[in-house]
Amino acid sequence: MLRRLSSSLHALRHQLHQGKLGTHIGLVKLSSCDRPNVFAETTFADFPLDERLRRGLEAALGKSYVTPVQHEVFSRHLTDKEQSARQADLLLQAPTGTGKTIAFLLPALQRLLLLEDARRAGKSVPEGVLTLVVAPTRELVLQSAKIASRLLQFSGGQVRSSFVAGSFSLEEDISRLREDMPQLLFATPWRLARHLQTTPHFVNALQSVDLLVLDEADRLLDPSFVYKVDYLIRCLPTPRPRMVLCSATFSEPLRKFAIRSLRANLEVIRLGSKEPSPGQANAEVAEVAAPVQQVLVRYKAEEFLTTLHATLEQEMGQEGQMRRVLVVFPTVRWLQFFYVLLKHRAHMSGLFALHRSLSDDRRRARALRFSRGAPASRGALFATDLASRGMDFDVHAVIQVGPPSDREQYVHRAGRTGRLASQGRSVLLLNPVELTVLKELGTFEEEQVQASASSHHALSSMHGWWEDASLSASGHLFFASAIAFYLNESQRLRARAVDVVQTVAALLQSTGLPQAMSSPKRDVDFLGRGRTYLGDAIREAKSRPELNGAMIPVSNQKHGGAQRQPDQHRRARLWSVAFHDGLPSQSLNCTCVVDLW
Numbered sequence: 001m002l003r004r005l006s007s008s009l010h011a012l013r014h015q016l017h018q019g020k021l022g023t024h025i026g027l028v029k030l031s032s033c034d035r036p037n038v039f040a041e042t043t044f045a046d047f048p049l050d051e052r053l054r055r056g057l058e059a060a061l062g063k064s065y066v067t068p069v070q071h072e073v074f075s076r077h078l079t080d081k082e083q084s085a086r087q088a089d090l091l092l093q094a095p096t097g098t099g100k101t102i103a104f105l106l107p108a109l110q111r112l113l114l115l116e117d118a119r120r121a122g123k124s125v126p127e128g129v130l131t132l133v134v135a136p137t138r139e140l141v142l143q144s145a146k147i148a149s150r151l152l153q154f155s156g157g158q159v160r161s162s163f164v165a166g167s168f169s170l171e172e173d174i175s176r177l178r179e180d181m182p183q184l185l186f187a188t189p190w191r192l193a194r195h196l197q198t199t200p201h202f203v204n205a206l207q208s209v210d211l212l213v214l215d216e217a218d219r220l221l222d223p224s225f226v227y228k229v230d231y232l233i234r235c236l237p238t239p240r241p242r243m244v245l246c247s248a249t250f251s252e253p254l255r256k257f258a259i260r261s262l263r264a265n266l267e268v269i270r271l272g273s274k275e276p277s278p279g280q281a282n283a284e285v286a287e288v289a290a291p292v293q294q295v296l297v298r299y300k301a302e303e304f305l306t307t308l309h310a311t312l313e314q315e316m317g318q319e320g321q322m323r324r325v326l327v328v329f330p331t332v333r334w335l336q337f338f339y340v341l342l343k344h345r346a347h348m349s350g351l352f353a354l355h356r357s358l359s360d361d362r363r364r365a366r367a368l369r370f371s372r373g374a375p376a377s378r379g380a381l382f383a384t385d386l387a388s389r390g391m392d393f394d395v396h397a398v399i400q401v402g403p404p405s406d407r408e409q410y411v412h413r414a415g416r417t418g419r420l421a422s423q424g425r426s427v428l429l430l431n432p433v434e435l436t437v438l439k440e441l442g443t444f445e446e447e448q449v450q451a452s453a454s455s456h457h458a459l460s461s462m463h464g465w466w467e468d469a470s471l472s473a474s475g476h477l478f479f480a481s482a483i484a485f486y487l488n489e490s491q492r493l494r495a496r497a498v499d500v501v502q503t504v505a506a507l508l509q510s511t512g513l514p515q516a517m518s519s520p521k522r523d524v525d526f527l528g529r530g531r532t533y534l535g536d537a538i539r540e541a542k543s544r545p546e547l548n549g550a551m552i553p554v555s556n557q558k559h560g561g562a563q564r565q566p567d568q569h570r571r572a573r574l575w576s577v578a579f580h581d582g583l584p585s586q587s588l589n590c591t592c593v594v595d596l597w
């Protein structure tokens with residue numbers, strides 16, 4: 001099955017430029033990652049692994065075969081066969097849940113152990129952090145750091161790893177680093193950049209880094225992160241360290257970064273991605289991992305809540321069944337509103353929420369509860385995209401509410417289930433306004449979800465939520481954030497503003513809110529788009545007395561200009577939506593200003 005092609009720099013660069021990387025020179029490609037082939041034919045024992053690491057692996061995974069991506073990496077980087085490959089940058093792509101973390105970690109750990117042995121034998125070895133692993137979220141940083149600690153548990157403390165991530169204060173980071181004195185550091189780009197900018201001498205601790213791993217590289221290199229990554233690279237020693245870029249999907253920004261920044265002798269290992277068809281020069285088709293069954297459920301917006309309730313019941317199974325489900329929402333406000341309704345009004349058991357507005361302790365505890373190795377339980381984690389990349393959840397199904405922003409996002413979300421040796425279901429819920437995205441996402445098995453008696457009962461238990469002040473406020477925020485979400489996507493969805501507003505009003509009606517309270521009865525007036533500052537939108541709204549003047553600023557506290565990065569300013573877009581009549585309370589019977597960024 002394996003097809004190895006000889007590497008040639010010139011041809012490879014050409015392929016990178018053509019966007020055809022993955023089909024030609026210098027890569028390893030597996031034609032299939034079906035269930036029977038989930039492991040390669042080799043075991044960890046077939047590679048010259050350090051005994052201390054072998055024991056760590058056995059304690060963590062038992063005696064196991066390696067996965068195909070691990071086989072490819074280990075046969076080049078755990079043996080002495082290809083010395084030159086050890087110096088080359090590496091681009092590593094394989095489907096979600098196929099063991100990429102151990103694939104990039106193990107050779108790095110083995111090298112650190114050998115270096116430490118050399119130091120103990122009196123040889124001169126650089127001090128400080130030697131390997132730096134950067135990942136986009138604090139959850140992922142903690143997860144990878146934990147795996148490294150488990151693999152290193154028999155190393156007698158010779159190789160030490162540590163982390164810096166947003167969950168902790170800068171002072172806590174520093175005292176942890178002082179205590180750990182790590183050779184291996186895991187970090188988010190934001191926290192690392194903050195230390196580099198504010199912690200005296202922090203940059204010195206990174207002057208021995210000779211391996212930089214970008215985990216979830218295509219996320220780290222997308223426009224919202226790439227300037228941080230560029231800054232980090234500028235703070236590392238020159239010539240810059242060897243780089244390993246790891247991801248399940250291969251995006252356009254990643255391809256551009258590879259062309260501009262990776263070294264000439266770039267090595268590429270790609271498994272299980274679909275070859276572009278002729279005429280699709282730049283098409284890199286991200287593939288959902290084979291064990292994931294992809295299901296589409298179409299629903300009417302005014303039946304959203306019963307559809308969600310019934311889908312949850314279906315995927316979580318009966319009370320005694322220990323099934324866990326991840327539900328990904330487009331916005332925090334959307335998540336919060338339906339989470340509270342289902343948990344506190346419909347008394348659905350086992351629901352948890354995970355999003356950026358929670359305290360760090362809660363974020364950690366909730367991610368852990370749904371992770372592999374956690375005690376069996378039945379429940380659902382309502383999360384934003386915070387949870388959609390890299391997290392090694394042990395969930396039976398992923399329910400995606402609303403359209404993913406692109407195929408890559410869909411693939412990563414779906415990939416939280418069906419990991420390695422387990423089957424999983426990805427259920428995409430789309431209402432009519434969202435259906436245009438289907439052509440970008442591929443083919444699905446269609447299923448219909450029938451609202452059960454208990455879903456109707458749940459709905460009736462919600463009656464009157466709008467009279468509860470905090471739920472009413474949460475409903476307003478959901479409303480504003482859903483409008484913002486759809487308007488941001490309106491070109492892609494080919495949706496008119498009036499369709500957007502009607503859809504969101506219908507989503508609200510799905511909770512039992514009377515139509516008279518939730519539909520704008522007259523025209524919806526858009527004050528305009530593309531404004532850079534909230535102030536501009538507010539000024540314009542105030543200058544139009546016919547709009548009654550009241551507003552809902554969403555995420556208002558974020559608009560402290562001084563705290564924002566220049567590119568965030570550029571990306572910030574504000575829309576003002578005015579309703580002349582009809583929404584549930586005084587404050588919505590007015591103008592709502594929403595932040596689209």
Ligand SMILES: Nc1ncnc2c1ncn2[C@@H]1O[C@H](COP(=O)(O)OP(=O)(O)OP(=O)(O)O)[C@@H](O)[C@H]1O
Pocket residue numbers: 061064065066067070094095096097098099100101102247248372389390391392415416419420
């Ligand atoms: N050789 C192996 N034998 C048994 N289990 C393994 C092996 N390699 C990895 N695993 C387990 O498989 C799961 C998925 O691995 P991992 O999280 O590294 O996937 P990934 O490819 O990085 O996925 P993603 O793209 O979603 O980040 C983990 O629970 C990991 O411990």
